[in-house]
Amino acid sequence: MIYFDNSATTKVAPEVLQTYDTVSQKIWGNPSSLHSWGENAWNLLEQARQQIADLFHVKPSEIIFTSGGSEGDNWVIKGTAMAKHRFGKHIITTSVEHAAVRNPTQQLKDLGFDITYLPVDKEGRINPADVKAAIRPDTILVSIMAVNNEIGTIQPIKEVGEILKDYPNIHYHVDAVQAIGKGLDDLVFSDRVDFATFSGHKFHAPRGTGFVFVRSGRKLAPLVAGGGQERTLRSGTENTPGDVAMARAIRLVKENEAAAVKREQAIKERIYDHISKFDHVHMISGRDKGFAPHILCFAIEGVRGETIVHAFEDQNIFISTTSACSSKKHSEAGTLAAMKVPDNIATSAVRISLGDQNTLEEADQFNKVFDQLYAGFKKIIE
Incomplete structure (x- = not known):
């Protein structure tokens, strides 16, 4: 079995599962x-912190x-709105955010906030x-993901941070769910980022775990009171x-x-260099x-x-369409729509997402299976 859907979730590491069981x-x-x-x-919890x-x-x-x-993104967005609504109701985000950012901002829009x-x-x-x-006088939050979950684009987090240094009263939030363990800490924890959200099941921790980095001195209303x-x-x-x-x-x-x-970069390049040679293949990620x-x-x-x-699944290779949160909805990826990718390409898009357990041998096996499947797909294409 080859598992290439790590951006959806990762397997809990045995050592991590042992820790969970012991505690x-x-x-x-x-x-x-x-x-x-x-x-x-309490002591154990604080030690983990x-x-x-x-x-x-x-x-x-x-x-x-x-x-x-999802909780972290909702908390920062709604918590900022609750804490700073007296100072403004304008939020800036992007057209390619995960639903955990996009949907809360839409909820706030319905409540009278203005979203760019x-x-x-x-x-x-x-x-x-x-x-x-x-940016406007009433802007209270800028929320930008570090790594796009559908195509892997790294956003200019530091460059935006430099701009926001001139606007110290604006909260700056980074959805870093896809960034942990990818050599991007200096991006996520740059000195102007106020909040960064993380999800445990993306890096071999149990589902239902996560954390938010909340910079000292930043005001944020609680989402869960008790x-x-x-x-x-x-x-x-x-x-x-x-x-x-x-x-x-x-x-x-x-x-x-x-x-x-x-290793992940090498695997990605080996697959990229192989499949990009085929006539009807469109590479969406760089x-x-x-x-x-x-x-x-x-x-x-x-x-499609x-x-x-499903063709790869039949060969015991597991990939996804876009993100796990939208795969079963059979809808065009939000990111691809924002990029103005033609519908006939967007509806054919699939995602490989690698983890630290994947190998170059798996990449070679993927390429071999790809060749076989492509030969069969040509009957549909042509």
């Missing part, structure tokens, strides 16, 4: 309880545990000058085993990050440094994306 069975007290069982849980903070060179108080990327959706070029990338041009956990910013009994396991997953990813990024090393989107004109996915 669940041995340290199951409520971290908010005053007795020793609660104190033990410290470990994550140290790996990203931030303060432990700036790491807030959540249930994943920035256009992108043929590679799915915004122009920083468009950010500056869109018992005051997570510095009153995210109430609810903490997921101690999940958060501790997530911290271990991050440590494991960071230990081998450089080698993994190099292979240069402007794109993440682990995502490759392409289309076989005349063959779901047909390609």
